[in-house]
Amino acid sequence: MPGPRRVDHVTCSVCRVTTRTSVQPGVRVRGRRWATNKIDGPMFLRLLKYALNRDHAEPRWFNTPAAPQDRYDVVIVGAGGHGLAAAYYLAQRHGIRRVAVFDKGYLGGGNTGRNTTIVRSNYLTPEGVKFYDRSVRLFEGLAEELDTNLFYSNRGHFTLAHTEATLRTARWRAEVNRHYGIESTLVGPEAVKDACPWIDLECGGKHPIMGALYHAPGSIVRHDAVAWGYARGASRLGVEIFQNTPVTGIEVKAGRVTGVQTAAGLIRTERVLSAVAGSTPTLLKMVGLDSPVDIVPLQACVTEPMKPWLDTIIVSGSLHVYVSQTARGELVMGAAVDPAELHSTRSSLEFVTGLADQILDLFPFLAKVRINRQWAGMADMTPDFAPVMGKTAVKGFYLDAGWGTWGFKATPVCGETMAHTLAHDENHPLISAFGMERFERMHMLGEKGAAAVGH
Amino acid sequence: MKIFDCPVLGPRPASEFLCAGSAIPGMQNDDLAGARHAVYFGDATAKVKREWWFHRASQLWFIVSRDTATDAVLDIGPAAGSGDPHVA
Numbered sequence: 001m002p003g004p005r006r007v008d009h010v011t012c013s014v015c016r017v018t019t020r021t022s023v024q025p026g027v028r029v030r031g032r033r034w035a036t037n038k039i040d041g042p043m044f045l046r047l048l049k050y051a052l053n054r055d056h057a058e059p060r061w062f063n064t065p066a067a068p069q070d071r072y073d074v075v076i077v078g079a080g081g082h083g084l085a086a087a088y089y090l091a092q093r094h095g096i097r098r099v100a101v102f103d104k105g106y107l108g109g110g111n112t113g114r115n116t117t118i119v120r121s122n123y124l125t126p127e128g129v130k131f132y133d134r135s136v137r138l139f140e141g142l143a144e145e146l147d148t149n150l151f152y153s154n155r156g157h158f159t160l161a162h163t164e165a166t167l168r169t170a171r172w173r174a175e176v177n178r179h180y181g182i183e184s185t186l187v188g189p190e191a192v193k194d195a196c197p198w199i200d201l202e203c204g205g206k207h208p209i210m211g212a213l214y215h216a217p218g219s220i221v222r223h224d225a226v227a228w229g230y231a232r233g234a235s236r237l238g239v240e241i242f243q244n245t246p247v248t249g250i251e252v253k254a255g256r257v258t259g260v261q262t263a264a265g266l267i268r269t270e271r272v273l274s275a276v277a278g279s280t281p282t283l284l285k286m287v288g289l290d291s292p293v294d295i296v297p298l299q300a301c302v303t304e305p306m307k308p309w310l311d312t313i314i315v316s317g318s319l320h321v322y323v324s325q326t327a328r329g330e331l332v333m334g335a336a337v338d339p340a341e342l343h344s345t346r347s348s349l350e351f352v353t354g355l356a357d358q359i360l361d362l363f364p365f366l367a368k369v370r371i372n373r374q375w376a377g378m379a380d381m382t383p384d385f386a387p388v389m390g391k392t393a394v395k396g397f398y399l400d401a402g403w404g405t406w407g408f409k410a411t412p413v414c415g416e417t418m419a420h421t422l423a424h425d426e427n428h429p430l431i432s433a434f435g436m437e438r439f440e441r442m443h444m445l446g447e448k449g450a451a452a453v454g455h
Numbered sequence: 456m457k458i459f460d461c462p463v464l465g466p467r468p469a470s471e472f473l474c475a476g477s478a479i480p481g482m483q484n485d486d487l488a489g490a491r492h493a494v495y496f497g498d499a500t501a502k503v504k505r506e507w508w509f510h511r512a513s514q515l516w517f518i519v520s521r522d523t524a525t526d527a528v529l530d531i532g533p534a535a536g537s538g539d540p541h542v543a
């Protein structure tokens with residue numbers, strides 16, 4: 001008789017999908033022994049095996065040792081996508097494997113598990129376009145690299161223009177994008193109607209659609225799977241992940257990081273990566289730095305599931321809304337950030353009513369569709385809608401922040417460039433424009449035209 | 456709906472106001488580096504902050520003390536020089 005089998009379930013706080021993640025190491029499942037972390041062949045073979053095996057056994061995704069060691073080569077604060085990706089690339093590309101990742105909550109429970117999962121590279125500044133393009137390329141090969149089904153779904157992405165001014169910005173973005181080899185074109189209203197027959201091009205006569213920026217690579221990706229995939233990849237290479245273990249202080253002596261205070265004790269390290277999104281000001285305060293980042297809630301919601309009718313991503317800058325349909329049929333919808341700074345993940349009635357008002361101008365037939373859930377994340381906003389990344393005035397303290405409402409798509413490239421920056425103590429060329437000293441010099445990046453509607 | 460208990464206008468929905476950010480004290484024209492730092496950097500952790508808020512309908516400016524952890528408004532008063540006759 002096999003012993004009691006323990007299966008861990010991970011449920012996404014946002015979309016409520018439950019995924020079975022593990023069996024206890026060494027437990028007999030239908031006469032076979034399953035070792036912890038055993039790689040059980042390529043994904044398609046596993047899928048086939050799952051189809052034929054009622055028990056659906058899967059080794060544990062990542063392991064958490066009982067207690068941290070006293071010293072690590074690198075400590076990463078924040079087990080969101082960014083922190084985990086950095087841990088993975090540090091181990092995988094740079095051979096730095098004595099790495100610990102600490103999270104005050106659960107893995108992927110910050111903005112990584114709260115975002116609307118849109119991936120695109122149609123930004124406005126050359127620095128941004130090159131950076132996000134690298135990320136999209138990494139995303140395209142990521143399911144293969146992490147051997148995890150990320151549900152990467154290429155949809156195409158329309159940014160609607162209802163005014164001459166938005167049309168101009170769209171043309172500008174298309175030109176910059178094409179200059180860097182990225183597929184973006186200006187299209188007329190008929191192309192929008194073709195791709196999405198259900199749209200009211202007149203928007204009830206109030207703000208007719210004049211055209212759109214069409215970006216073919218625009219995609220949606222399963223956010224939790226990205227975090228879990230990186231966590232598993234990193235943990236297989238020796239990285240240790242500690243959930244429910246807040247970092248409470250950072251020890252700095254003579255301008256250098258010497259250790260990190262955690263709920264599990266003091267840990268010696270000379271290199272700390274802060275990848276805490278909505279808690280960035282708190283981490284900066286721990287090392288005595290002023291924050292260029294302000295915290296503002298960003299909210300989103302989903303409707304009840306419907307039959308598939310929308311296979312593209314639709315964004316309207318003028319109406320401040322965006323919408324896509326998940327594989328399960330829910331509409332995922334979001335808007336711009338809340339009106340003022342707030343360190344809280346409460347969501348509000350004003351948000352859903354405001355959003356519904358605008359969405360109904362685009363899609364009047366949704367009037368009878370119910371909204372099932374709404375939530376918020378704490379967005380780490382910068383004045384120019386570009387990130388703040390790289391080395392800081394404190395030696396050994398590296399920052400990956402300012403990801404506001406747009407950082408999910410940057411998860412792979414942030415991991416890659418921050419791992420490089422930590423390994424060589426030198427900013428990766430792709431992030432050289434993103435240092436926080438740009439605000440002292442007034443060298444703003446001006447990404448707002450491509451990022452103001454959160455996604 | 457969130458309501459601002461305004462001493463000048465009476466209770467008004469928060470959505471009638473726009474937040475214009477922290478009321479930064481003591482900026483000097485002859486210290487541009489200091490002014491830049493004051494505009495772009497600060498202690499952005501959760502705490503009680505003094506902020507500029509603008510009431511769209513009446514075109515009046517206010518100084519609001521707000522707890523950025525809870526969103527509770529602790530104090531609201533007209534900003535000096537706001538054009539409001541109630542303020543000297």
Ligand SMILES: Cc1cc2nc3c(=O)[nH]c(=O)nc-3n(C[C@H](O)[C@H](O)[C@H](O)COP(=O)(O)OP(=O)(O)OC[C@H]3O[C@@H](n4cnc5c(N)ncnc54)[C@H](O)[C@@H]3O)c2cc1C
Nearest residue numbers: 078080081082104110111112115116118247377407408409
């Ligand atoms: C509603 C919403 C919609 C969005 N939509 C999109 C979108 O469509 N496309 C897109 O590209 N981006 C989107 N974003 C932005 C994106 O979600 C974030 O920029 C990105 O996920 C940030 O990832 P991260 O790993 O840096 O941070 P997080 O996932 O927030 O991870 C930070 C982690 O740090 C932990 N932490 C904080 N303080 C401490 C401490 N003291 N000690 C230990 N751990 C700590 C937190 O618990 C958290 O798990 C959206 C954001 C929101 C809120």
